[in-house]
Amino acid sequence: MATLASSMSSLRGSKIRKWQGCSKQVRQQRARLYIIWRCTVLLLCWHD
Template identity: 60%
Template sequence: MAGTVVLRCCTSVTKVRTWKRCSKQIKEQRARLYIVWKCAVFLLSSHD
């Protein structure tokens, strides 16, 4: 039984690490899209 508990703990830790990595990449992608969107708005509004 102890082996099973250790395996479950390790599996959950791996999932957390994967989720943190994925979450970080999502945040970075959102930041890039936000910057591109702001630049586009700026360029379109400065057309005057």
């Protein structure tokens, strides 16, 4: 039973690490999209 509990806790830890990696990628993607959006707005409003 001890091995089952340890394998479950390691599985849970890997899921958390995987989610944190995905979360980091999503945050980076949102940052890139924000920068692109801001540059586009600045270029469009440049002539005004």
